[in-house]
Amino acid sequence: METSSVIQVKKLNLYYGKFQALKDVNMEIGKQEVTALIGPSGCGKSTFLRTLNRLNDLIDSVQIEGDVSIDGNNIYDKSCDVVALRKKVGMVFQKPNPFPKTIYENVAYGPRVHGVKERKKLNAIVEKSLREAALWEEVKDDLSRSALRLSGGQQQRLCIARVLAVGPDVVLMDEPTSALDPIATQKIEDLIRELKEKFTIVIVTHNMQQAARVSDSTAFFLNGEVLEMGQTEIMFTRPLDQRTEDYITGKFG
Amino acid sequence: MLIPSLALWGVLEESSAVEFCLREPYPALFPHVLKQKGGLFLNRKLETAIAYFFTLNGAFVIFILVGIFALLLSSSFAAWQDVGFISFLTDRVWNPSGFVASHFGIFTKIVGTLMVTAGAMLFAVPLGIATAAYLAEVASSWEREIVKPVIELLAAVPSVVLGFFGIVVFSPLLARIFNLPNGLNALNGSILLGLMSLPTIISIAEDALTAVPKEYKEASLALGATRWQTLSRVIIPAAGSGVTAAIMLGIGRSLGETMTVIMATGNALQFPSDFFSSVRTMTATIAIELGEVPADTTHYYSLFAIGFVLFSMTFLVSLLADIFLHRAGEVKKL
Ligand SMILES: Nc1ncnc2c1ncn2[C@@H]1O[C@H](COP(=O)(O)OP(=O)(O)OP(=O)(O)O)[C@@H](O)[C@H]1O
Ligand SMILES: [Mg+2]
Numbered sequence: 001m002e003t004s005s006v007i008q009v010k011k012l013n014l015y016y017g018k019f020q021a022l023k024d025v026n027m028e029i030g031k032q033e034v035t036a037l038i039g040p041s042g043c044g045k046s047t048f049l050r051t052l053n054r055l056n057d058l059i060d061s062v063q064i065e066g067d068v069s070i071d072g073n074n075i076y077d078k079s080c081d082v083v084a085l086r087k088k089v090g091m092v093f094q095k096p097n098p099f100p101k102t103i104y105e106n107v108a109y110g111p112r113v114h115g116v117k118e119r120k121k122l123n124a125i126v127e128k129s130l131r132e133a134a135l136w137e138e139v140k141d142d143l144s145r146s147a148l149r150l151s152g153g154q155q156q157r158l159c160i161a162r163v164l165a166v167g168p169d170v171v172l173m174d175e176p177t178s179a180l181d182p183i184a185t186q187k188i189e190d191l192i193r194e195l196k197e198k199f200t201i202v203i204v205t206h207n208m209q210q211a212a213r214v215s216d217s218t219a220f221f222l223n224g225e226v227l228e229m230g231q232t233e234i235m236f237t238r239p240l241d242q243r244t245e246d247y248i249t250g251k252f253g
Numbered sequence: 254m255l256i257p258s259l260a261l262w263g264v265l266e267e268s269s270a271v272e273f274c275l276r277e278p279y280p281a282l283f284p285h286v287l288k289q290k291g292g293l294f295l296n297r298k299l300e301t302a303i304a305y306f307f308t309l310n311g312a313f314v315i316f317i318l319v320g321i322f323a324l325l326l327s328s329s330f331a332a333w334q335d336v337g338f339i340s341f342l343t344d345r346v347w348n349p350s351g352f353v354a355s356h357f358g359i360f361t362k363i364v365g366t367l368m369v370t371a372g373a374m375l376f377a378v379p380l381g382i383a384t385a386a387y388l389a390e391v392a393s394s395w396e397r398e399i400v401k402p403v404i405e406l407l408a409a410v411p412s413v414v415l416g417f418f419g420i421v422v423f424s425p426l427l428a429r430i431f432n433l434p435n436g437l438n439a440l441n442g443s444i445l446l447g448l449m450s451l452p453t454i455i456s457i458a459e460d461a462l463t464a465v466p467k468e469y470k471e472a473s474l475a476l477g478a479t480r481w482q483t484l485s486r487v488i489i490p491a492a493g494s495g496v497t498a499a500i501m502l503g504i505g506r507s508l509g510e511t512m513t514v515i516m517a518t519g520n521a522l523q524f525p526s527d528f529f530s531s532v533r534t535m536t537a538t539i540a541i542e543l544g545e546v547p548a549d550t551t552h553y554y555s556l557f558a559i560g561f562v563l564f565s566m567t568f569l570v571s572l573l574a575d576i577f578l579h580r581a582g583e584v585k586k587l
Contacts (some may be wrong), residue, residue: 055475060393086477093475097468100491113478113486159472166476 003099006031006200007052012066014047014056021047023224025066029217030122034201036211036232039221041245044206045204048221049172052202053089054082070170087114090163092173096155098147098162103130103139106147106158110166125165133161134191153184160191171195177210189214208248212236220244325564328557332357335551343560345524347538349552355557359562361524364441365532366563369514370507370529372443373450378500380447380453382489385499388455389462390484408452416516419445423517433529437519440528445513450503457502461495461581462488492582501574505567511536535563 007029014022021044029035037045039182043243045059047056054075057063068075075085098106108116116122126143130136135157144221147158156176163171173192177185192201192214205211211218214234219229220241228235228244239245333341335359344358384404388397419441427436465488473483489496511534519531520541533541539556546553 053475055471058471058474083477083479086475091472091475093468093472095468097466097472099469099472099487109473109478109486110476113473113476113482162472162476 001042004031004192005029006071007202008067008069009051010069011066012048012051012068013064014044014051015061016059017061021224022051026225027219027226027229029200031200031225032196032198033216034196034203037202037204038186038206038211038218038247039210039220039227040252041206043221044161044224045221046174049091049174049202049204052170052172053086053091055091057082086164088168089143089170089172090166090168092156092159092163092171094175095179096159098150098155098158100146102144102146103147103158104143106202107161107165114166125197129161129165130158132164132195133157134187134194135161145215151184151209153180153187156180156184156188157191160188160195160218162193168199168201173201175204175206178206185210208236208250220247222247261437293394322564324556325561327395328554329561332551332554332558336555337510341555342562347522349546349555355551358553359535359538359555359559361522362533362535362538362559363562365510365518366534366536368439368525368528368532369442369446369518369534370421370504372439373507374445374448374504377445377447377449377450377454377503381451381499381503382458382496384451384455385458385462385483385496386489388459390480390488404452404455407448412449412510412512413516414512415445415449418514419517420494429572431529437517437518438529439518439525439532442514442518442532442534443528445517446507446510449510450506454503455498458492458496461492461499465497466580492581494577498574498577498581501570501577505570505574508563508570509536511540511566515540535559539563 005028007027009025009027009029012022012025025048037048039045040161046106050056050065051068052070052075056064057173058211064076066076070085071090073080099109101109104126107129108122111122111125117123127136128142130139135154138154141160147155150158156179160171160176177188180188189210192203195201196216203211203215217230217231218235220227220235220239222243228241230238235244236248240247289568336344341357341359341361342363344356345360346356346358346516347361348356367493369579384400388400392400423441423444424436427433427441469487469491470483473487474480475573478486518534518537520533520537521531522533526531539559541557542552546556
């Protein structure tokens, strides 16, 4: 199971002003694995996820210490190109957030901002990404429909297609199914299992069954610390820490 | 001068005031507000009385508006009977007391009005949207705290003061730069009108831009788009209706403005050849001539007819703005 890791996080501390949201986080994330981040609300899962594509840079008060390396490069180094980083590390959000544009324009947006102009190329990317996101069959008849007309589950798969269209290595997902019904959730979970063949996936989830179903490794966060991390099977059957067990079995959280 | 501005005010206020005043006593007409009701219970009679009071206020506004409209229209008909509607609109010559024959054509004035407005929008729209984008997306909070009051201050400058500014500052400046005998021309008027409509454009466009859900912005940045790409390809298009409404209201502001253009444009009656020509706008014509015209003459009625045409233009523009603002409200929900 031990593959080469793409992401190494060392001694990561993050502050929102004076409040410390992440405390001394260390983590290795394996290539083409699904890593689940679990933990009670407010423990810093989203915050951690957003350090991996530097989306926390948008918040003025944030201060970050420590080291996050992706493919061997520290992404908080001064020389790091944030645009290139975000191209490599895509993100799917909790609430489906397609742009108020057509389906086609949503998927083509990423390639376009990265300089793809040729119509043929764009068409190919759009189709490939929609197929990868298991949405093609449902939308192929009319790509010029507004994305906002799609159902919530379709919108979320569109958002995944939009991310895949820029050709990432890593896909971050912050509770991607929490706004969806069970059937749409099922579809996204199937999709995650397929995507893992090509991509490294980090997923935040509040749903223990989901973590158990889709992930290879799991990290349990509590109050900004990673309390325990390991293979999902082991974490869910023989957790080391009592608090992990209590959380997984639903005694708190 | 009073008439068009009052009319414009009436148009702007009308839709919201009317809806508010009608839905209080007649909630059945507005089923969507019923759900939000409840909470505050007053004595039933008092409540009814208050409801009627508001209805009365609303009715009053409508009454004024209809009154203005009726007055303008009936007087306009008198003018058109003498002059003919088509030639009133298309004749280039305005010569109310011609020795041989009088001419009451407002085409030159329509062109003058449209010219100064178009010129104003040519620089106020890009500048206004850029400023709004800067305020909504780029400025830090302390920068915003300095810039916003300055813009509000600009809105508070009385138009006559701005006109004064046009005469003593812009006029000599334009004359020097473009080598003209004087700088009282369409360009001068455009600059001043542009300055006057900037605050309107900026504040409405900024509202529209800030109302764009931040999820769009995050999605775009997370895809590796730059801030500029995010602004130009996602945020501004998403705020499209609101930004269009801002432009419409800016246009409405320019069309109806009177004092500044009287002071800054030179008011010549000739058909303008370019932006360095002196022009006389529709508003300026009414303001200058209405005080001296004998009542019940064709000239007198023609001035009302100018007011009517102007009113129709501002009404149309405000209506469009209103439609776009409503549409903007619908896009927002994510
Ligand atoms: N922009 C911010 N400014 C200040 N504090 C913040 C900010 N965002 C998050 N926090 C705080 O940081 C802590 C971690 O928040 P975070 O959103 O990462 O939690 P989470 O584990 O994702 O929770 P949830 O499961 O509810 O999504 C919380 O205490 C939160 O209040
Ligand atoms: Mg979260």
